Amino acid sequence: AQSVTQPDIHITVSEGASLELRCNYSYGATPYLFWYVQSPGQGLQLLLKYFSGDTLVQGIKGFEAEFKRSQSSFNLRKPSVHWSDAAEYFCAVGGYGGSQGNLIFGKGTKLSVKP
Amino acid sequence: NAGVTQTPKFQVLKTGQSMTLQCAQDMNHEYMSWYRQDPGMGLRLIHYSVGAGITDQGEVPNGYNVSRSTTEDFPLRLLSAAPSQTSVYFCASRRDGINSPLHFGNGTRLTVT
Numbered sequence: 001a002q003s004v005t006q007p008d009i010h011i012t013v014s015e016g017a018s019l020e021l022r023c024n025y026s027y028g029a030t031p032y033l034f035w036y037v038q039s040p041g042q043g044l045q046l047l048l049k050y051f052s053g054d055t056l057v058q059g060i061k062g063f064e065a066e067f068k069r070s071q072s073s074f075n076l077r078k079p080s081v082h083w084s085d086a087a088e089y090f091c092a093v094g095g096y097g098g099s100q101g102n103l104i105f106g107k108g109t110k111l112s113v114k115p
Numbered sequence: 116n117a118g119v120t121q122t123p124k125f126q127v128l129k130t131g132q133s134m135t136l137q138c139a140q141d142m143n144h145e146y147m148s149w150y151r152q153d154p155g156m157g158l159r160l161i162h163y164s165v166g167a168g169i170t171d172q173g174e175v176p177n178g179y180n181v182s183r184s185t186t187e188d189f190p191l192r193l194l195s196a197a198p199s200q201t202s203v204y205f206c207a208s209r210r211d212g213i214n215s216p217l218h219f220g221n222g223t224r225l226t227v228t
Contacts, residue, residue: 009155032214043119043205043219044158051214090157094213101213102148102173107157 002027004093006106013081014114021076021109023091033074034092034103035065044090050074061085086113117141121206121220128196128227136191136223138206146209147189148217151175151202158205164189196227 005024013019025031032051036044048059055067065076074091088110092103122137140147148163160173164183178200180192189208193200203224207217 034216036219041221043221044207044217045219046216049214049216101146102160102163103217105150105158107155 002093002104004091004104004106006089006091006109008109009107010110010112012112012114015083016080019076019078019081019085019111021089021091021111023074023076023106024072025074025091025093026072027093032094032101033065033067034094035059035063035074035076036090036092036105037061038088038090038108040087047076047089081111081113083113083115086111119206119208119218119220121204121223123223124221126223126225128193128225130196130198130227132196133192133194134196136193136204136206136225138189138191138220139187140189140206140208140218141187142208142210142218143186144208144210144218145186146211146215147183148173148207149179149181149189149191150205150207152205152222153202161191161204193225196225198227201225201227 003026034049035047038044047063050057050067088108090108091106094101094103119140145166149161150158152158159175162181164170170181203222205222206220209215209217
């Protein structure tokens, strides 16, 4: 079955520290991978996406993610976290395989930033 | 360019009442969808549509109806609200192509008492 796992429910990092949010997926076809961010009371905003090609993708707000097919992972990273990065982050997978491209979302990781 | 607009932002219903959550997009997107978000559950797909006149069920369709008479609008109907439908509902759309990202509305917070 297709699924997305975000192992960390809540992560706290200090401002200026590096960040890595984990995402593992199970998908029978070629996956399209996305990271979204949700600020309190808001909808989801796309951070970055991976379809093919270079496995390291750059997104908005200084985020990047690396696709590792052998590990079925698509981890999100940022070298230096800012207080405004505090939000909830969702990994999602979609693609072919009869799903009409419907995205499957992970359960999210909430990021808190200490001053 | 308004993007995806959801109304209302907040709603309180009593068990058994019906209501419609509105969703409109002005990007001429063929694909539209409804998700519900519950704590610790992420987003789960309720219904989706790949174009006017075409709808299909997602992961959690029970208790919800949809229709798609125009490209712009995709309302979600609760026929007889239940406390289990207390949730935050998001409408999302995308242009053609399954590798296109979803554009989300700001959500409707629904409480059923």
